[in-house]
Every structure is written in structure tokens, then in C-alpha cells.
Amino acid sequence: MASNYTEHYGLCQWDAADQVLREEFNQDNKKIDGALATIPQLVFGSYVGNGSATRKIELDFTPSVLFVVAKDGMTFREINGSSQFCGGLVFKDKPALDVYRDRMILEICENGFHVAYNVDNSLYLYTNEPDMKYHYIALR
Structure with a gap:
């Protein structure tokens, strides 16, 4: 003993x-x-945008915190005078919203997260741009 x-x-x-x-x-x-x-785990991953207006990226858990960047490491860019929100930091109950029209850019949902793309080019949502690779870090 x-x-x-x-x-x-x-x-x-x-x-x-x-x-x-x-x-x-x-x-x-x-x-x-x-x-x-009890130790939080960081989960790293990536996805390729498909151009749909909204899309769920499936995970096998619901993140408490999520950080997404486009392939160039950017979360925001301006191209030819157009502002593009292409990532960001979100918390479980605090989504990233388009400040101009209060539309979802990025949000955590059950077993994953939602991303968006402005299919009519009138908005600033670029977290699901067609053929764009994105990287994320999620806190399990």
C-alpha cells in the first residue's frame, strides 16, 4: 500500500x-x-467552398470556439472596393454577422458549423466561396 x-x-x-x-x-x-x-482539445481541419448560400461543415462534436481563415490566412479582404468576410473567430452563442445586413457569415451549430456565400454578389459573405480552401481550428 x-x-x-x-x-x-x-x-x-x-x-x-x-x-x-x-x-x-x-x-x-x-x-x-x-x-x-477535462483538458480542451484543439481540432484542426479544412474544407473547400462549394458556393452554396449556406452550408454546414460537419464535425463529430459541437465546438465551443471556432476560428476560420481562407487559404491565404485572411479573415477579411477588400478586392476592387468589395469587402469580403472570409473567416473569423466565433463562440458557441456568438456568430459572426455581416455588419451591413446582419446576415450570418460564420456560426457554430450542433456537430459542426455553418458557412455562407453571397450568391448574388450583393453581400459580403465569403466563408463558402466556390473552390476556395479554408482552414479551421475548433476547440472541442
Whole structure:
């Protein structure tokens, strides 16, 4: 049986004279597994825009935070006087909206996120531009 325990997780520490018990190893493994499960994970990925007005990018979890950039690393660009929102940072209940018309640019949804493209060229939504590669980082 362990005679000492670690400060933060109470894991067993044995002295030379201590008898080592399998149950103590199993209890320690359970504590470690539980602690690791609470650590947020970063998930990296990419998608290619298909030009539809809105689209869901499927993930096997619902992110709490999401950051999307176009292939050039930009989240905003201006081309020939046209402002294009092509990414950004969003939180679960805080989508990125077009400041001019209050339209969704990027938002987290259940098991993924939504992206948009201005199919009529009158808006500024470019998170689903046809054939454009985008990269994302999501916090699980």
C-alpha cells in the first residue's frame, strides 16, 4: 500500500518498503483518465467552398470556439472596393454577422458549423466561396 500521494491528484507514491497493490494502480489510472478528459482539445481541419448560400461543415462534436481563415490566412479582404468576410473567430452563442445586413457569415451549430456565400454578389459573405480552401481550428 502506498505511503505517500501526489499533491494535485492524490496519485500513489510508494516507498521502497511499501507493498504495491494493483487496486492502487487502477484507481490512479481512473484519476488520470478523468483529469485528461477535462483538458480542451484543439481540432484542426479544412474544407473547400462549394458556393452554396449556406452550408454546414460537419464535425463529430459541437465546438465551443471556432476560428476560420481562407487559404491565404485572411479573415477579411477588400478586392476592387468589395469587402469580403472570409473567416473569423466565433463562440458557441456568438456568430459572426455581416455588419451591413446582419446576415450570418460564420456560426457554430450542433456537430459542426455553418458557412455562407453571397450568391448574388450583393453581400459580403465569403466563408463558402466556390473552390476556395479554408482552414479551421475548433476547440472541442
